[in-house]
Amino acid sequence: MHSPEEASLRRQLAACYRIFDLLGWTELIYNHISVRIPGTPDHFLINPFGLHYSEVTASNLVRIDLEGRIVGEARHPVNPAGFVLHAAxxxxxxxxxxxxxxxxTAGSAVACSAAGLSRDNFYAAQLHERVAYHxxxxxxxxxEEGPRVVAAIGDKPAVxxxxxxxxxxxxNLPFAFAVLWTLQRACEIQLATAALGPAIPIPEAVQRRCSADSLQFDPRLGGGADVYAALERLVARRDPSYRD
Ligand SMILES: [Zn+2]
Structure with missing residues (x-):
């Protein structure tokens, strides 16, 4: 049996995989969302390797350690090589x-572009001084790449x-989701804008103000918790099996 904290976290993380699927943020059976289990010495929950995000449930999430080794019982394997970046x-x-x-596609395209993320749209402006590059x-x-990734990131939550x-x-999951969603939207709009010609620049002072006023990053307002809860209700209405 899982502790109440772990059981609750399993449902929240399984919902996150289903939210990613809903948004089209899947890559066949690859990529990961990982979260630390509270009160444990560096144990994490991660998706079972071989399943699509739409097949992830609270009970088939796998508990692993920092080396990517399975802790306890698991019905499915994990992808330890895929966890290396997360572990770092x-x-x-x-x-x-x-x-x-x-x-x-939008995120990878911006990651491949020499100029990187434009600051000239509504979402990118909210990420002023919140974006790191590796x-x-x-x-x-x-x-061995881990320390270089960590050094490149510093304290910036969007990478x-x-x-x-x-x-x-x-x-937590809601905060990381709010950051990734904002970054993803910034990338999508950057691509769409590029097709139309030069973007209208946003002055740095306005970017700073946007970042300061960005409500979904404010921990006093839950740091994305309301958005996350709404999306969890949405995936629950579509397919509540993630809770199993
Ligand atoms: Zn990757």
């Missing part, structure tokens, strides 16, 4: 209880992995 953040960033990573070193399966994709991290 969980290990190296004190506030990284949750890490999520995507290869969406240069591509190949598929992120080598632990563009150059030539690769997007990542976010934070104290």
């Amino acid at each position: 953040l969980h290990r190296g960033l004190p506030g990284a209880h949750c890490v999520m990573h995507t290869h969406t 240069d591509f070193e190949g598929i992120t399966v080598r632990p 563009i992995l150059r030539n690769h994709g997007l990542l976010s991290w934070g104290p």
Whole structure:
């Protein structure tokens, strides 16, 4: 039996996988959303390897340690190589209880562009001084890359992995989701704007104000909790099996 805290976290994380599926943020059976189990010495929940995000449920999530080894019983394997990047953040960033990573087309396209993220749209302006970049070193399966990723990220919750994709991290799932959603929207709008010609620049002072006023990042307002709860209700109406 899982503790009440772990059982609740399992439902919240399973909902997150279904939310990603709803938004089209899937990559076949690849990529991960991982979260630290409260009160445990570096144990995490992660998706079972081989299943699509739409098949993830509270009970088939797998408990692993920082090395990606399964702790306890599991019906499915995990992808330890895929966890290496997540482990680097969980290990190296004190506030990284949750890490999520995507290869969406818009996010990967911006990650591949030499100019990186434009600051000239509504969502990008909210991420002023919240975005870190990490240069591509190949598929992120080598632990020795970890300290360089951590150093590149510093305290910035939105991460563009150059030539690769997007990542976010934070104290909990709703906050990391709010960051990743904002970054994803910024990338999508950047691509659409580029098709129309030059964007109208947003002055840096306005970017700063946007970042300061960005409600979904305010911990006093729940840091994205209301958005996350609404999306969880949405996936529950579509298919409540994630709770199983
Ligand atoms: Zn990746």
